[in-house]
Structure formats: structure tokens, C-alpha cells
Amino acid sequence: MLIAQISDLHVRGDNTPANTHVPTNALLEACVVHLNTLDPRPDVVLATGDLVDLGRDVDYALLREILAPLEMPIFLIPGNHDSREGLRRVFSDSAHLLAEPDWIQYTVEDWPVRLVALDTVDPGQPHGVLDAARLAWLDARLAEQPDRPTVLFMHHPPFRTGIFHMDQINLVEGAAGLGAIVRRNPQVERVLCGHVHRPIQLRWHGTIASVAPSPAHQVMLDLREEGPSVFKLEPPACQLHLWHEDQGIVSHVSMIGAYPGPYPFHGG
Numbered sequence: 587m588l589i590a591q592i593s594d595l596h597v598r599g600d601n602t603p604a605n606t607h608v609p610t611n612a613l614l615e616a617c618v619v620h621l622n623t624l625d626p627r628p629d630v631v632l633a634t635g636d637l638v639d640l641g642r643d644v645d646y647a648l649l650r651e652i653l654a655p656l657e658m659p660i661f662l663i664p665g666n667h668d669s670r671e672g673l674r675r676v677f678s679d680s681a682h683l684l685a686e687p688d689w690i691q692y693t694v695e696d697w698p699v700r701l702v703a704l705d706t707v708d709p710g711q712p713h714g715v716l717d718a719a720r721l722a723w724l725d726a727r728l729a730e731q732p733d734r735p736t737v738l739f740m741h742h743p744p745f746r747t748g749i750f751h752m753d754q755i756n757l758v759e760g761a762a763g764l765g766a767i768v769r770r771n772p773q774v775e776r777v778l779c780g781h782v783h784r785p786i787q788l789r790w791h792g793t794i795a796s797v798a799p800s801p802a803h804q805v806m807l808d809l810r811e812e813g814p815s816v817f818k819l820e821p822p823a824c825q826l827h828l829w830h831e832d833q834g835i836v837s838h839v840s841m842i843g844a845y846p847g848p849y850p851f852h853g854g
Contacts, residue, residue: 587698589827590621590628593780594636594800599644610802613822614652617801620842622657634780635665635741646676663703664690665741666712693727699829702727704740714742716760728771736773743779743797745788751815752782765791775835785839799823801842
């Protein structure tokens with residue numbers, strides 16, 4: 587099974603650049619082409635939040651239009667830039683977005699790896715939370731199938747990345763509770779996150795937690811204490827998570843765009 591992960595799309599319905607400089611709509615269109623032309627093609631795509639930039643219905647309408655050519659199913663979760671209500675209105679035919687009344691949390695059962703979506707949105711805030719009710723929902727879902735390989739996907743990372751300004755607005759409530767649940771459930775192969783716009787990995791409570799880069803802009807890699815909040819137009823990218831029954835998941839960063847090559851190796 588091949589899982590593609592895209593994150594932090596920041597689509598804008600008025601076609602203006604995000605953060606003044608980033609043509610996010612065109613970059614997402616290029617990402618869709620990239621995913622459709624991969625060989626092998628992903629079985630599913632997970633979009634881990636900040637789907638749009640301003641949370642307006644017009645933004646979600648354009649998001650839906652840009653994603654329509656995808657030739658595989660896509661599963662969405664909100665991030666801090668998103669509106670649950672707007673997402674549900676525009677994607678009202680997506681039953682999984684309506685599965686829970688208070689949040690967008692659901693499971694996907696159709697592939698060898700079980701996919702479990704978590705909603706970390708604290709409305710009106712840039713940081714994320716997983717309160718007791720959301721964690722109890724997760725605990726119950728994992729208890730249903732303790733022997734089935736499972737991927738959790740969410741927006742806000744539950745760990746410090748070393749990028750100061752992003753760590754202030756990562757998951758500020760519920761990380762310890764989530765970690766305890768994950769440690770009790772060794773079937774959790776990955777915890778996939780977005781929000782930080784960089785490829786980041788950590789061994790975390792007996793599994794691997796990771797952050798995906800963005801198909802748009804990347805947060806600047808600055809590990810200084812109290813580094814500034816800035817971004818760079820580094821190459822757009824997504825992640826690919828390849829699962830084999832005999833070894834679990836191996837993850838790759840897939841750069842989007844045209845680059846020189848391929849060239850044959852000589853002597854190595």
C-alpha cells in the first residue's frame with residue numbers, strides 16, 4: 587500500500603498569493619499532476635490540514651476544484667487555518683467529515699493499513715489541542731482492532747521540532763495523553779502531521795512521528811533559540827509512505843517539479 591501525504595496547501599479562492607509571495611493555488615495544481623503521474627501511483631492521499639488559507643467557503647470551493655482531477659481517494663482533516671463548518675459545507679458529500687458532530691475524526695477501513703484521522707483544531711487559535719473527549723474517541727477506535735497496522739494523521743505535531751516559533755503553536759494540550767495511548771497500541775505504525783512545513787522525524791512513544799513538507803512554501807530551517815518566524819520558497823514536496831506486510835512503513839520525501847536527470851550511475 588502506498589500512502590501519499592500532502593499538507594499545508596493554503597488555497598485562496600481569490601487567487602491572490604498567500605503571504606504576499608506564494609502562488610499556492612498553482613503549486614497545488616502542480617502537486618495534483620505530480621501525484622497522478624507517480625509510478626506506482628498512491629492508493630490514497632492524506633491532506634493533513636491548513637487546506638485553505640482563510641477558511642472561507644470560496645476557498646474550499648476552489649480547493650475542491652483543484653483536487654477534482656486526483657485519480658485516487660483523498661482524505662481531509664482541518665488545520666488551524668481551516669473552518670470545520672466551511673469544509674463540511676463544501677465537501678458535504680464526504681460522509682467521513684460528518685461522522686462526529688463536534689470534530690472531524692474518522693477511520694478509513696478499506697486498505698491493509700487502517701487510517702485514523704484526528705482533529706487538533708482549537709477554533710480561532712494557531713495552536714492545537716486534543717482534549718479528553720477526542721483522546722477517548724481515539725483510545726476506543728484503536729481498541730477495536732489492536733492487531734491491524736494503523737496510521738494516525740493530524741495537523742499539529744505533538745512534539746518539539748526545535749523550530750522555536752512553530753513549537754509555540756504546535757499541540758499545546760493532549761500530547762502526553764496521545765503519547766500514552768500510542769505507547770499502549772503498538773499497531774500504530776506512524777503519526778503523520780503537518781503544520782511546520784518541513785520534513786521532520788522523531789522516534790516517539792514506540793512509533794515514528796513525522797511532519798510533511800508543503801507543496802507550497804517551507805518554514806525556514808532555523809534551530810536557534812527564539813529564531814524568527816519566516817518562510818522560504820524551497821522546492822515544493824510531499825511525502826510517500828510505502829507499507830509492506832513484512833517490514834511495515836518506509837517513508838520518502840517526493841520533490842514536486844522538473845529537475846535535471848535521471849542520469850545513469852557509473853561505478854556505483
